[in-house]
Each structure stands twice: as structure tokens, then as C-alpha cells.
Amino acid sequence: xxxxxxxxxxxxxxxxxxxxxxxxxxxxxxxxxxxxxxxxxxxxxxxxxxxxxxxxxxxxxxxxxxxxxxxxxxxxxxxxxxxxxxxxxxxxxxxxxxxxxxxxxxxxxxxxxx
Amino acid sequence: xxxxxxxxxxxxxxxxxxxxxxxxxxxxxxxxxxxxxxxxxxxxxxxxxxxxxxxxxxxxxxxxxxxxxxxxxxxxxxxxxxxxxxxxxxxxxxxxxxxxxxxxxxxxxxxxxxx
Numbered sequence: 160x161x162x163x164x165x166x167x168x169x170x171x172x173x174x175x176x177x178x179x180x181x182x183x184x185x186x187x188x189x190x191x192x193x194x195x196x197x198x199x200x201x202x203x204x205x206x207x208x209x210x211x212x213x214x215x216x217x218x219x220x221x222x223x224x225x226x227x228x229x230x231x232x233x234x235x236x237x238x239x240x241x242x243x244x245x246x247x248x249x250x251x252x253x254x255x256x257x258x259x260x261x262x263x264x265x266x267x268x269x270x271x272x273x
Numbered sequence: 274x275x276x277x278x279x280x281x282x283x284x285x286x287x288x289x290x291x292x293x294x295x296x297x298x299x300x301x302x303x304x305x306x307x308x309x310x311x312x313x314x315x316x317x318x319x320x321x322x323x324x325x326x327x328x329x330x331x332x333x334x335x336x337x338x339x340x341x342x343x344x345x346x347x348x349x350x351x352x353x354x355x356x357x358x359x360x361x362x363x364x365x366x367x368x369x370x371x372x373x374x375x376x377x378x379x380x381x382x383x384x385x386x387x388x
Contacts, residue, residue, distance in 0.1 A: 207373050257305075259323075265316050266315060
């Protein structure tokens with residue numbers, strides 16, 4: 160029972176480079192989310208998906224794109240990385256049902272942009 | 274929109290002392306509230322959640338939280354701190370009026386446990 164798996168766990172990018180973060184969940188959850196975590200700011204929602212083939216913007220979407228071609232995968236892309244995107248990125252998934260359902264998180268990806 | 278505020282970005286206690294981490298929510302309707310814990314270099318793990326069935330909620334690792342509507346609070350407590358409790362703790366609220374059903378997080382409280 161893997162839950163939510165993120166790859167890679169660590170990455171260093173140069174300014175202007177691109178990369179894709181992969182999130183995979185094996186719980187058949189409809190909802191998936193990408194958050195970024197910065198010191199003193201908690202987790203902020205970047206993009207989210209309410210089902211296969213659908214994506215939408217969260218609070219801090221600029222500089223990121225996402226895709227959800229398969230229900231179990233949610234990809235986060237950085238087309239041209241900037242130092243301001245240095246952060247820890249977390250993917251989460253949540254099943255349909257009541258608002259008290261738990262969100263499950265991956266282990267995180269620590270990204271440094273130099 | 275629902276939001277949560279965590280008072281105190283850092284809390285330090287001695288081993289064996291009471292742990293109290295504060296969370297206040299802003300919501301015009303009863304909220305769905307959560308506490309998550311993040312150990313160093315790990316993801317977030319659910320400690321407990323409030324679902325309106327009971328105001329005192331018991332979670333894992335001896336933690337509990339009490340929902341107080343009159344104070345709009347959901348503070349996290351543990352009677353006796355262990356060294357292994359050192360971590361960052363996040364209070365979160367489930368969005369109600371949006372289709373995305375996302376969790377909105379507080380800024381976090383880092384708990385340090387002194388020997």
C-alpha cells in the first residue's frame with residue numbers, strides 16, 4: 160500500500176531550466192492537489208484536479224502547469240524555473256465523500272533553483 | 274472563505290510537560306478541522322480531525338483536540354511531551370463552498386521538546 164508517491168525527492172535546477180514532478184496515488188482518489196511549503200507560510204495550493212482530465216488553478220499557480228491524463232497521476236511542470244520556486248512541493252489526494260475525509264500526502268520534493 | 278490561524282510559530286516544552294498548540298478558525302458555519310503532523314523530511318500525517326460528532330477528539334500518539342465554538346478554537350494538546358513529538362504541526366480546515374474540496378492550512382507551529 161504505497162499511498163501517494165512523489166518523484167523525484169530532491170532536485171537542483173538552474174534558472175530557466177524545466178522539469179516535471181510526478182505524483183502517483185493508488186487509492187483511486189478523485190481529487191488531487193499540488194501544494195508548496197515555504198517557511199512560515201504553511202502549505203499553499205498551486206493547482207488541483209477534481210478528476211481525470213480536469214485541472215484548475217489554486218492560490219499560487221503562476222509559473223506552473225499541471226496535467227492529469229490518468230486518474231492515478233498528477234504532474235506538476237515548471238517550464239522556466241526561477242529562484243522564487245525554490246520550495247518543498249507536496250502532492251495530496253482525497254476521495255469523494257464528506258468534507259471530513261482525510262487528505263493523504265506524499266513525502267515531498269525538495270526543489271532548489273540556483 | 275474558511276481560514277485557520279495558528280498562534281506561535283515555535284513552541285518549546287520540556288519532556289514530560291504539557292503540550293498546547295493553538296488553532297483558531299474563521300468560519301460562519303461549523304467547520305471541518307484537522308491537525309496534521311510533519312516529522313523532519315517527511316510528508317504530512319493526519320493526527321486527528323473534528324467531524325461534529327464530539328467536541329473532544331482523540332488522535333494518534335496521545336494527542337487530542339477540543340472544539341470550542343464560543344472561542345472558535347481547536348487547540349491541540351498532549352498531557353506529557355516525548356522527545357519523539359518534536360515536529361511541525363499544522364491546523365487545517367476543509368473548504369465548504371468550493372468544488373475543489375481542498376484543505377486550507379495554517380502557517381504551522383514547530384514543536385521543540387527539551388530533555
